[in-house]
Amino acid sequence: MRLGFLVDLSRCMGCMACAVACKAENNVPLHSWRLRVKYIDQGEFPDVKRHFVPLRCNHCENAPCERICPVSALHYLPNGIVNVDHDRCIGCASCMMACPYNAIYLDPITNSADKCTYCAHRIEVGLMPACVVACPTHANIFGDLDDPESEISKYLKSHRDVMVRKPELNTHPKHFYVRGSTVALDPLASERPEGFTLFTEVKFLDHIGGH
Amino acid sequence: MIGAEVTFDVPIPKVIWGWLVSTNMWAKSIATGSFFLGLYFINKYPEQDRFFRKWLPILGLIFIGITLLVTILDLHHMFRFWKIFVHPHFTSAVTLGAWVVSGFVIILLIAFWSWLTGKRKLFDKVMIPGFILAFFATIYTAGIMGQATAREVWVFPAEMISMLLSALLAGSAAYLVIDAIFNHPLKEEIRKELSYILFGSAGLMAAMFIGELVFAKMHSEFAHKVIQILAFGEVAIFFWIGMFLAFIVPMIFVGIYTQKKDYKYALYGSLSALVGLWFIKHAWLIAPQSLPLS
Numbered sequence: 001m002r003l004g005f006l007v008d009l010s011r012c013m014g015c016m017a018c019a020v021a022c023k024a025e026n027n028v029p030l031h032s033w034r035l036r037v038k039y040i041d042q043g044e045f046p047d048v049k050r051h052f053v054p055l056r057c058n059h060c061e062n063a064p065c066e067r068i069c070p071v072s073a074l075h076y077l078p079n080g081i082v083n084v085d086h087d088r089c090i091g092c093a094s095c096m097m098a099c100p101y102n103a104i105y106l107d108p109i110t111n112s113a114d115k116c117t118y119c120a121h122r123i124e125v126g127l128m129p130a131c132v133v134a135c136p137t138h139a140n141i142f143g144d145l146d147d148p149e150s151e152i153s154k155y156l157k158s159h160r161d162v163m164v165r166k167p168e169l170n171t172h173p174k175h176f177y178v179r180g181s182t183v184a185l186d187p188l189a190s191e192r193p194e195g196f197t198l199f200t201e202v203k204f205l206d207h208i209g210g211h
Numbered sequence: 212m213i214g215a216e217v218t219f220d221v222p223i224p225k226v227i228w229g230w231l232v233s234t235n236m237w238a239k240s241i242a243t244g245s246f247f248l249g250l251y252f253i254n255k256y257p258e259q260d261r262f263f264r265k266w267l268p269i270l271g272l273i274f275i276g277i278t279l280l281v282t283i284l285d286l287h288h289m290f291r292f293w294k295i296f297v298h299p300h301f302t303s304a305v306t307l308g309a310w311v312v313s314g315f316v317i318i319l320l321i322a323f324w325s326w327l328t329g330k331r332k333l334f335d336k337v338m339i340p341g342f343i344l345a346f347f348a349t350i351y352t353a354g355i356m357g358q359a360t361a362r363e364v365w366v367f368p369a370e371m372i373s374m375l376l377s378a379l380l381a382g383s384a385a386y387l388v389i390d391a392i393f394n395h396p397l398k399e400e401i402r403k404e405l406s407y408i409l410f411g412s413a414g415l416m417a418a419m420f421i422g423e424l425v426f427a428k429m430h431s432e433f434a435h436k437v438i439q440i441l442a443f444g445e446v447a448i449f450f451w452i453g454m455f456l457a458f459i460v461p462m463i464f465v466g467i468y469t470q471k472k473d474y475k476y477a478l479y480g481s482l483s484a485l486v487g488l489w490f491i492k493h494a495w496l497i498a499p500q501s502l503p504l505s
Binding site for chain 2: 033037038040051064088089092093096099100101103111169171188189190191
């Protein structure tokens with residue numbers, strides 16, 4: 001079994017239900033996100049377009065975070081999920097330096113690394129990840145990549161415009177995007193100006209932790 | 212349609228590894244560099260080995276102690292650091308580094324004991340394993356940087372050479388400073404050789420950084436952006452102070468010293484190299500972290 005995710009970006013309407021469901025399900029603290037939705041505006045009025053991109057851990061088959069973790073706090077589950085053992089984590093942040101998708105954060109309460117686990121605790125009891133359940137447009141498609149009859153496998157077969165983020169890094173992500181674009185998936189294809197924009201202040205946090 | 216910009220996103224951390232990690236690399240350069248050069252001079256000039264048998268373990272233990280202290284302070288679970296020894300994950304350069312540095316500390320303690328008790332043969336027996344451990348203690352950080360897939364311009368073979376050159380620069384500068392402080396116990400020949408090592412390592416390191424400035428933009432858009440941040444962006448002040456103090460000033464001052472035989476120029480050049488090395492390490496650490504990843 002190899003669990004994977006696919007987001008059909010043409011269905012995503014940026015409602016953030018997935019992000020909220022993820023926060024609630026996993027008790028994700030303030031200023032931390034396992035799943036977030038980024039808005040990118042492209043073009044000049046009247047020729048404009050808005051892209052919504054849900055971003056979460058890619059559960060790479062060749063995961064740099066798993067490789068660099070000095071104590072195996074990040075480890076593979078038999079179903080392909082890259083899981084975190086909070087009690088083993090020493091908080092060195094090497095995984096954050098290695099993850100090219102910025103998908104790992106240091107939990108300010110536990111001081112351990114944390115990230116999306118595809119809701120491993122729900123999958124274990126036969127439930128879908130919280131974000132999949134909450135999505136009103138079924139933009140999040142989750143399933144077994146090894147099962148040719150699964151919805152995700154059929155989706156991948158029937159679409160030619162499947163993309164992953166940063167394929168050149170050889171991480172083999174198991175998180176796919178359909179009907180995406182470079183503007184949506186390449187962080188340098190759009191500017192990230194700091195300051196107040198649509199609803200919130202786009203900014204970088206200066207540093208993490210207490211030093 | 213032209214132009215695209217992020218109009219909604221969450222705040223994401225910019226700098227993950229800060230000044231504690233820069234200090235780690237800086238102090239480790241002094242510890243391992245003084246070990247390499249100490250071994251070299253003990254074997255080349257046995258008639259003057261007392262100086263190196265004394266200062267090799269003292270410098271090594273002080274600066275590897277600083278390295279270990281800042282490493283543990285940088286952990287968000289600092290009291291769990293022992294887990295690296297009971298749950299080691301040997302694909303990680305962090306794990307290999309922790310084990311190698313621990314071995315290197317044991318060698319330094321043996322060297323210190325050997326100097327205290329005057330049992331020279333004790334240290335002589337561990338010189339070769341000590342050299343091997345010091346070598347890997349120098350380059351393991353390059354391995355970590357190489358494994359940090361997310362960060363541009365940290366490329367393993369180049370980082371390894373850069374770390375070894377940093378060690379030679381820091382080790383030679385540290386010995387020249389000690390020589391100056393204790394009223395020049397070293398003979399002229401050794402001092403001159405230390406100056407040449409300082410000059411050469413500074414020149415080669417400067418060439419590597421200038422090479423990155425020129426060629427990185429040809430590698431990828433990400434690397435180009437990092438170099439722009441490094442040379443003209445928010446860490447430019449650290450980078451140019453580092454370039455000036457770590458490489459240019461020492462090369463000029465050491466050059467003057469070898470011509471005029473005025474020791475104070477070697478001291479000024481060495482102090483400048485040690486201060487500048489921290490700045491350049493810090494700039495190099497921060498710049499790749501300033502790129503948005505997602």
